[in-house]
Amino acid sequence: MAEAFTFELVSPEKLVFSGDATEVMVPGTEGYFTVMKDHAPFMTTVKPGVVEAKLDTGEEMKVFVRGGLADVSAKGFTLLAELAKPVSDIDSDFINEEIKTAEDDLNYAIEDKKLSMEEKLNQLKDVKVQLGF
Amino acid sequence: MPSLKDLKNRIASVKATQKITKAMQMVAAAKLRKAQEAAEAARPYAERMNAVMANISAGVQGQDNAPKLMAGTGRDDRHLLVVMTAERGLCGGFNSSIARLAREKANSLKAAGKDVKILCVGKKGFDALKSQFSDIIIDVVDMREVKQVAFDNADSVGKRLIEMFDEGAFDVCTVFYSEFKSVISQIPTAQQIIPVEMKEQVEELDVVQYEYEPDEEQILQDLLPRNISMQVFRGLLENAASEQGARMSAMDNATRNAGEMIDKLTISYNRQRQAQITKELIEIISGAEAL
Numbered sequence: 001m002a003e004a005f006t007f008e009l010v011s012p013e014k015l016v017f018s019g020d021a022t023e024v025m026v027p028g029t030e031g032y033f034t035v036m037k038d039h040a041p042f043m044t045t046v047k048p049g050v051v052e053a054k055l056d057t058g059e060e061m062k063v064f065v066r067g068g069l070a071d072v073s074a075k076g077f078t079l080l081a082e083l084a085k086p087v088s089d090i091d092s093d094f095i096n097e098e099i100k101t102a103e104d105d106l107n108y109a110i111e112d113k114k115l116s117m118e119e120k121l122n123q124l125k126d127v128k129v130q131l132g133f
Numbered sequence: 134m135p136s137l138k139d140l141k142n143r144i145a146s147v148k149a150t151q152k153i154t155k156a157m158q159m160v161a162a163a164k165l166r167k168a169q170e171a172a173e174a175a176r177p178y179a180e181r182m183n184a185v186m187a188n189i190s191a192g193v194q195g196q197d198n199a200p201k202l203m204a205g206t207g208r209d210d211r212h213l214l215v216v217m218t219a220e221r222g223l224c225g226g227f228n229s230s231i232a233r234l235a236r237e238k239a240n241s242l243k244a245a246g247k248d249v250k251i252l253c254v255g256k257k258g259f260d261a262l263k264s265q266f267s268d269i270i271i272d273v274v275d276m277r278e279v280k281q282v283a284f285d286n287a288d289s290v291g292k293r294l295i296e297m298f299d300e301g302a303f304d305v306c307t308v309f310y311s312e313f314k315s316v317i318s319q320i321p322t323a324q325q326i327i328p329v330e331m332k333e334q335v336e337e338l339d340v341v342q343y344e345y346e347p348d349e350e351q352i353l354q355d356l357l358p359r360n361i362s363m364q365v366f367r368g369l370l371e372n373a374a375s376e377q378g379a380r381m382s383a384m385d386n387a388t389r390n391a392g393e394m395i396d397k398l399t400i401s402y403n404r405q406r407q408a409q410i411t412k413e414l415i416e417i418i419s420g421a422e423a424l
Binding site for chain 2: 008010011012013014015028029030040041042043044045069071073078080082083105108
């Protein structure tokens with residue numbers, strides 16, 4: 001089995017998860033990436049999507065995150081998520097609500113921010129399909 | 134001199150008041166615990182955010198193309214004061230001390246010839262400031278429906294601030310809230326959030342060479358608005374804890390005062406009753422003597 005490293009998932013409201021994981025897949029803005037032990041120091045923004053972590057205990061954890069920042073350092077992997085919610089707690093209403101908010105944001109956004117907002121919206125729609133709603 | 138019946142009524146009414154204040158104190162104590170937990174839960178995020186911000190901004194600072202949210206617009210003519218207060222009163226000096234701090238700041242900025250705008254978060258701050266500043270208060274954000282402050286509440290305020298900043302509505306933004314020190318001590322605080330004031334990072338930062346994806350500047354672009362929302366969120370959480378703390382001690386005082394009042398009223402009630410009895414006895418005795 002792969003070696004474990006420290007993985008922390010933090011949202012503004014609480015420390016969602018802190019513990020050992022062997023493998024974490026994250027939806028980075030430039031594409032999905034997987035963090036394993038001894039990953040090179042790396043920092044990227046995260047788009048809305050599902051984080052999949054294989055824990056040390058053999059369990060698998062799936063959490064929906066709405067944007068954030070991933071910080072991989074020698075000390076471990078810290079994911080700062082704007083919102084983090086276990087996939088098991090998510091229903092179609094929640095996703096639809098998220099999509100609606102994103103649409104509203106897009107409508108009110110100023111011109112040079114539209115592009116990133118649109119990306120976010122599309123990403124949310126992908127997540128909806130991915131989760132099968 | 135109030136009659137015996139009046140006194141009795143008053144004692145009953147003060148007792149009822151005491152019951153209410155006692156109940157409010159206990160409710161505040163329970164809410165305070167929750168609010169404190171929420172404030173503590175938010176700490177890890179804020180700490181890591183700060184660390185990351187410090188890490189990245191060290192590289193970008195001083196450059197001409199530094200993001201405006203960090204470097205400012207280069208002027209400080211127009212100020213936006215975000216005054217965060219509670220939605221309800223009966224919490225001692227909590228609301229008024231925040232409002233006072235904001236008022237002083239607004240007046241001194243005005244005196245210096247700056248343009249001042251105020252955004253109230255919470256109704257009580259608006260109530261306190263509207264008589265003097267009704268012309269410069271741009272809006273009141275209603276938090277009445279909010280039981281437990283969620284990040285989304287702060288985020289909507291944060292987004293709004295950034296929108297206004299992008300439109301060039303102000304140069305400097307300061308938030309006013311009450312910092313929670315302890316149940317008996319809450320300190321009204323003013324904190325500048327735009328442009329971001331970087332705390333002097335004394336300890337050596339670990340100089341790990343990070344790989345950035347996309348580049349540092351874009352990450353910073355993404356991070357700065359988040360940081361603004363986070364600061365607003367922190368203010369709201371501190372405020373929530375402070376409000377309950379202030380209410381708890383105010384209601385504790387009220388309960389104690391009501392107790393004192395009941396004691397005093399009871400004494401005068403007893404005295405008067407005794408006087409009445411004595412009077413009646415004298416009347417009976419003198420009536421018997423006259424016969």
